[in-house]
Amino acid sequence: MVHPIDRWAQTAPWYSSRLVWWFGLSCVIAYAGLRLLAPKVGEIAGTMMALSGLLAVLVWGRGVRGSAPLWLLLGAVLVQLLSWVMVAWQHPEWAAANPRLDRMAKWFLFIGMAWWLGGSTRHTLLAWGMFIVGLLLVVTVGEHGWPQWQRAFQQWSFRVDFGISNAQHAAVFLGAALLGGLAFTKRCWLGGRWRWCTRILWLLVVAVCFTGMILTQTRGVWLGVALAACVMTVAGLLHLWAHSSRHALRWVLLGFVGMVVVGSAAGLTFRETVERRLASENAVIAQVIRGEFDQVPYTSIGIRVHTWRAGAQWFVERPLVGWGDDARRLVIKNTEWLPDHIRDVFGHLHNTPLEILVAYGLLGFGVILALAGWVGLGTWLAWRAGVMPGDVALFGAGFFVFFVVANQFESYLSFWTGTFLFNLVMGGLVTHIWRWQVSTGQRIFPRMLKADL
Numbered sequence: 001m002v003h004p005i006d007r008w009a010q011t012a013p014w015y016s017s018r019l020v021w022w023f024g025l026s027c028v029i030a031y032a033g034l035r036l037l038a039p040k041v042g043e044i045a046g047t048m049m050a051l052s053g054l055l056a057v058l059v060w061g062r063g064v065r066g067s068a069p070l071w072l073l074l075g076a077v078l079v080q081l082l083s084w085v086m087v088a089w090q091h092p093e094w095a096a097a098n099p100r101l102d103r104m105a106k107w108f109l110f111i112g113m114a115w116w117l118g119g120s121t122r123h124t125l126l127a128w129g130m131f132i133v134g135l136l137l138v139v140t141v142g143e144h145g146w147p148q149w150q151r152a153f154q155q156w157s158f159r160v161d162f163g164i165s166n167a168q169h170a171a172v173f174l175g176a177a178l179l180g181g182l183a184f185t186k187r188c189w190l191g192g193r194w195r196w197c198t199r200i201l202w203l204l205v206v207a208v209c210f211t212g213m214i215l216t217q218t219r220g221v222w223l224g225v226a227l228a229a230c231v232m233t234v235a236g237l238l239h240l241w242a243h244s245s246r247h248a249l250r251w252v253l254l255g256f257v258g259m260v261v262v263g264s265a266a267g268l269t270f271r272e273t274v275e276r277r278l279a280s281e282n283a284v285i286a287q288v289i290r291g292e293f294d295q296v297p298y299t300s301i302g303i304r305v306h307t308w309r310a311g312a313q314w315f316v317e318r319p320l321v322g323w324g325d326d327a328r329r330l331v332i333k334n335t336e337w338l339p340d341h342i343r344d345v346f347g348h349l350h351n352t353p354l355e356i357l358v359a360y361g362l363l364g365f366g367v368i369l370a371l372a373g374w375v376g377l378g379t380w381l382a383w384r385a386g387v388m389p390g391d392v393a394l395f396g397a398g399f400f401v402f403f404v405v406a407n408q409f410e411s412y413l414s415f416w417t418g419t420f421l422f423n424l425v426m427g428g429l430v431t432h433i434w435r436w437q438v439s440t441g442q443r444i445f446p447r448m449l450k451a452d453l
Contacts, residue, residue: 021116023052024052024056024112025118027045027048027049028045028117029126029127029130031049031424032134033133035134036135036173036420046109049109049113049116050112051112053112053115054112054115056112056115056116057111063437063438064437064438067444068444069108069374072108072370073105076108076367077101077105079364080103081101082363083325083359083360083363084099094323094324096325099325104367107368107413107423109419109427110430113424113426115434117428117431119387119438121389121392124427124428125184125187127424127428128425135174135209136205136208138164139162139174159217160215160216165415165417168220168410168412169418172410172418172421173421174209175224175402175406176425177205178205178206178209178210178225179232179399180205181209182232182398184395185202187391188202213225218410220406220408223405224401224402224403224405225402227401227405228402229398231398232395235394284297284302288305298339303342303346303350304351306342307342308354310332310337310338311331311351311357312354314330314331314335314358315354321360322359324359326359327355327358328348328349328358328414329347331358348411349411351410352410352412353408372400375396375426375429376400378433378437378444379393385439385440387435387436387439388432403421
């Protein structure tokens with residue numbers, strides 16, 4: 001039997017013992033399946049996965065340790081250090097005693113996950129599947145599961161959160177799982193001995209995730225899912241049209257029709273909840289469009305608009321390196337025109353890109369943009385080369401649209417929930433990109449990374 005790592009490393013002499021490899025993969029599976037279900041256990045597994053995987057890449061990862069993620073991890077650490085030094089020098093009263101280098105570094109936990117997945121689509125789908133299982137258990141049989149469903153059905157104004165931080169964070173998990181259901185429709189509906197089990201499971205996942213997402217009443221996630229589903233559907237149809245694949249066309253249409261049916265049923269069932277949530281701030285949106293910011297009340301959207309204005313003002317003052325890792329709290333607490341009840345209650349800006357700009361300036365934001373560009377281009381190249389399956393690439397594209405939109409209205413990457421979801425998806429994509437690099441000997445940015453470290 002061929003060793004999994006040997007099967008992946010076709011052109012580079014990578015090696016780790018079978019025992020070490022199984023330890024790493026077990027940490028990945030535990031991290032994916034237990035981070036929501038048993039948070040402490042999942043957190044420990046994630047830490048071991050990240051540290052052991054990073055060490056393994058540095059020791060055995062010839063062919064990938066010179067790739068962009070590791071350089072960008074180093075860049076993130078240096079940017080945070082520079083920002084802290086500048087704040088400590090110019091505003092020592094606002095500087096932490098020590099630089100908190102983990103604020104951006106935790107967004108690179110996927111490096112360890114990508115290594116232990118070994119470039120395997122099967123292992124990637126196993127990890128993602130374990131996340132789905134954990135999520136379904138939390139939102140159904142968990143202590144906050146069925147009781148919240150019952151209350152939501154009885155009281156339409158109640159927003160479910162299933163015990164996951166708050167409703168917004170529960171929504172982002174359900175939205176991502178829903179997009180996974182759309183992307184992997186074909187796999188779940190293919191023929192085979194267990195075809196009816198997988199089809200029923202697919203229907204269950206789509207129905208529970210869609211309905212639960214509606215009950216969270218999180219408009220930013222609704223918008224992100226809608227745009228991502230449209231992008232995924234159009235991309236799938238264009239690909240099939242270009243390849244004249246009528247046989248595969250039905251799977252895209254089946255997924256789309258399934259989403260429409262479930263969405264319509266949920267929309268009719270929870271029509272009052274949806275209409276009330278969408279119409280509740282029409283007047284506020286109209287004021288924002290007219291530019292009447294001073295008259296905007298401090299409603300859900302109004303709070304975001306005012307804190308975004310405050311954050312933009314602070315960013316303009318230090319656009320290059322920002323105000324350090326505690327910038328989001330500094331903005332809220334030290335913007336005098338914000339009312340006291342906002343300054344006392346809130347500690348973040350409800351917008352991930354703005355928080356990065358305020359904390360680490362254009363340098364920090366550039367690191368994230370470079371990572372997004374590398375993963376996006378790498379996903380395209382790995383898919384074109386046949387290394388990354390089409391449905392995995394399609395899910396990656398949909399998740400990118402969804403996550404970018406959702407993070408405009410909530411600072412998901414500033415919390416463990418967004419970090420976990422981000423690393424889970426990134427790990428599956430990057431492992432395929434690395435596999436493509438090793439099998440072809442190519443680099444995404446060949447001029448920058450000529451040396452095979």
